Amino acid sequence: MKTLVVCYSRTGSTHALGHRIAGALDAPIEDIADRVERRGIVGYLRSGRDAWFGHVPEILPSDHDPGEYDLVVIGTPVWNWSLSGPARAYLKRHASRLPRVAFFCTMGGSGSERVFRQMEKAAGRAPVATFARTQAQLAAPDLDKAVEEFASLVRARFEKAA
Numbered sequence: 332m333k334t335l336v337v338c339y340s341r342t343g344s345t346h347a348l349g350h351r352i353a354g355a356l357d358a359p360i361e362d363i364a365d366r367v368e369r370r371g372i373v374g375y376l377r378s379g380r381d382a383w384f385g386h387v388p389e390i391l392p393s394d395h396d397p398g399e400y401d402l403v404v405i406g407t408p409v410w411n412w413s414l415s416g417p418a419r420a421y422l423k424r425h426a427s428r429l430p431r432v433a434f435f436c437t438m439g440g441s442g443s444e445r446v447f448r449q450m451e452k453a454a455g456r457a458p459v460a461t462f463a464r465t466q467a468q469l470a471a472p473d474l475d476k477a478v479e480e481f482a483s484l485v486r487a488r489f490e491k492a493a
């Protein structure tokens with residue numbers, strides 16, 4: 332199962348979780364990047380508004396071709412109960428080249444189910460598995476165990492579907 336982990340992260344939480352997932356799945360990790368100023372209160376408000384309205388920012392070219400993988404695991408923060416703009420842009424750009432997918436997200440407290448539905452729609456396919464973590468769960472001692480369980484589920488579902 333040749334796997335790629337891709338994520339967008341504004342303040343590092345989603346990247347940190349993606350890094351653990353990549354380790355558990357023995358996969359490279361790629362960060363999605365755009366040129367929108369997202370720092371400070373103005374960047375925060377812009378990010379939330381754009382996510383809510385489903386705007387698609389321009390993102391920088393990808394290092395890895397998702398079409399060369401068997402599975403791509405895609406991660407995003409939850410912004411205003413919505414998929415972040417850069418992750419939405421990645422899914423839309425690569426929808427026709429995506430193999431099987433799995434999704435993960437990080438959040439303060441809520442919005443993951445809506446975000447996973449939006450990711451499914453943007454990717455044009457259902458995920459083999461999803462994984463959501465709140466900030467509190469990211470700091471909990473069982474995080475590695477939860478990541479291992481997600482990785483095992485992804486492997487099992489992938490093999491079952493293959």
Ligand SMILES: Cc1cc2nc3c(=O)[nH]c(=O)nc-3n(C[C@H](O)[C@H](O)[C@H](O)COP(=O)(O)O)c2cc1C
Binds near residue numbers: 344
């Ligand atoms: C603009 C904006 C909107 C957010 N909206 C939500 C939300 O609707 N629900 C939630 O649980 N957390 C929300 N958060 C918190 C982030 O999802 C959370 O801090 C996340 O882990 C940040 O990931 P990152 O460090 O990878 O950027 C929001 C954060 C930002 C910046």
